[in-house]
Amino acid sequence: MGRQLKFNIFRFNPQNPESVPHMESFSLDETDSMTLFIALNRIREEQDGSLQFDFCCRAGICGSCAMVINGRPGLACHTKTKDLDPEITLTPLPVFKLVGDLSVDTGTWFRSMYNKVESWIHTDKEFDQSAIEDPMENDIAESIYELDRCIECGCCVAACGTARLRDDFMGATALNRLGRFIIDPRDKRSDREYFDVIGSDEGIFGCMGLLACEDVCPKNLPLMNQLSYLRRKMGIVAIKQMFTK
């Protein structure tokens, strides 16, 4: 206890023509149970009111506060200072467009992702007010939820070598999202239709399989399983296509 913490924080305000990207240092006395959420808010409220960063739920649920903490993407609200060295380096997530300082635009990235994978149930069924719901086995419901748990924090995208190299790579989170619909009996898309969305280098065949994504996912989503499952499944569709052409 009683440590003096030194924060090296990336600073850049793209709206200000005089601003140039640089690192700036702040110091703070550590308190009990201090998280990066508490620390960054104290820095903003006591030392520099212009510091930009994003928090919302501050409980690890909403995915707002992802940033690169000592070189590794993670959730800031979830990170206790006592688990870190007294010198802490914070930079914004790469891949996403910078808004300012530690704040990036994940909203636009994810919205285009879910438009690309058409992240909704595809069906002809119209909702009937007076009918009871279609039954579903609880196991299936639970396995859909297991993949639905992604909080769109962007850590996996930021950690992914392919995503850094190519703008159009959809990333593990998109493939995981599609996996959620593939196992959902309410979604009537065929394997062929899924293939048209992800059966390319922008999708499953661009993945190098190094699994940085699963390592950094704060929700411990089974991204590795999901990627290999899709690669197999889409591989089969690709082979079938070769023979039916």
Place this chain on the structure above:
Amino acid sequence: MQTIYKDVLIIGAGLAGERAAAEAAGAGLTAVCLSIVPARRSHSAAAMGGMQAALANSVMGEGDSTDVHFADTVKGSDWGCDQEVARLFADTAPVEMRCLCDWGVPWNRVVPGKSKYFKGGKQFDKEEKEEKRGLITARNFGGTAKWRTCYVSDGTGHSVLYTMDNRCAQLGVEVHDKVEAIAFIQDGETCYGAIARSLRSGELIAYVSKATMVASGGFGKIYKASTNAVICDGGVHGAVLDTGVVPLGNMEAVQFHPTGIVPTDILVTEGCRGDGGTLLDVNEERFMHIYEPDKAELASRDVVARWMTYHMREGKGVPSPYGEHLWLDIRHLGEKHITGKLREVYEICTSFLGVDPIHQLIPVRPTQHYSMGGVRTNKDGAAYGLKGLFAAGEASCWDMHGFNRLGGNSLAETVVAGGIVGRKIVEFLETYECSIPTAVISQTAAKQQQRISDIVSGKNGNENVYRIREAMQDALDKGAHVFRTEEGLTKCINTLQKTLQRAREVGLQTDGCGASPELSAALKIEGQVKLALCVAYGALQRKESRGSHNREDYPARNDRDWLTRTLAYWKNPDDDLPTLEYEDATPSYEIPPGDRGYGKMQIISADSKEDS
């Protein structure tokens, strides 16, 4: 300045806002939702427990019906709710859950056969029926007669919001995130949209619309200790007050939860106490049994929160750098129970506190949790005072919660009210034409631009916004919390009035350039202090105890004089107190006021009015 025209402008992209947007878009209207954060980060995503609807599929829900749900809701509200609205809500909730099911929510389903469940630490058996296999199941929640809470594992809000946002994407609803509404475009009679500020560039944008809806969630962050997300700050409520003509309803009705953890005020579930956890003071001694010999830690939310506060006031709180707290002790439940049935609590403690609850005590205190009050609307969701303005969700006082909302009823409200109000907006626009007075748009925009440059240049003064906010939060935490007294509230109001003066003299310490977070805070601080005054002044005037509103000096529920709803207006921007008016709590009674069946208290009957 950019001007964007839409049929419907919705301020908020949580469940209430997006549900209404889906209705509008489904009817072929153009709709846009504004949000401070990407839609899926809205606070609706944080609700884990579930949402109530009388589907009666689970064996423990047998015999449930919309009538029983209605009765629970009215009792829960301590007869402060609008009964027509509570009826509409209970009747619509099952349809809404099924609709969500079609749209993709992976609800947990009935699994036939025997299983075990716990109640009061004891184990019981139940057997689900084969004929209900695969239908939406339900879990138990406080204050309900039947198991009625539909859920998706421990992530109900998350799953429902993601599904809703998918649906909106499919229907072409635009969501403009990192955009913050700061003022309404209105002429005292009609609302024509809102002026918003981009949180990417700092620029102002005019959103012009025929119908405008407030779905901006709760305003818990005017308190310091709150389970709410940091964006639940009441910015839009401040702008509503600023219209001078739209009232906020029942602002004194604020719900506190007994176990928010210290320092980050994240919620740990009531299940800890349900399963046998105890509350300890600075001497690590139990105290709840002294005050509530029968129920001890298992008394209702408001009762436990009340005694915890009382005990800390008696000097038995644990001091910490973040203020006083008490301890929650679940160590005796053992590792298996804690990492099994209370896994979520275990994870919160280990990842946010660095506390291992198997061996260590959890620091907790009563924490602001839910705002029953908000923009007062009629049962169609139309706001009082301005044509073309609507509201739904936690931001509104549609008023099915009265003075206390039941767990699981607010998430259900967001989709039920969002759907109903969305359809009412569609109906309204079928016959409604308005001519948009461009002068009102440019005047409102110019006024906001002026306000910004005054704050940036320090023209009004250089009061620090964060210090002002702290003063406001301290005043509320001290004077308008779980317990309320004439003395405490008067002091609180005096402090808030001084704080309001300071808020009018706010200036920046930095340059305010671009998306400046300091400027965002400064732009809403005056409105926030006004909100705080609505809470405290409403509470001072309400000389009774009802639901979450507890007056130590008026402990009885007084149906004779206070079966009313408070309406708080800010008629003149320079006033330093709201103008309060009152209306009947409900236009008609399906259930006459009676005993709630818990939280014993004296009731001054409404009949005694006729007698005297």
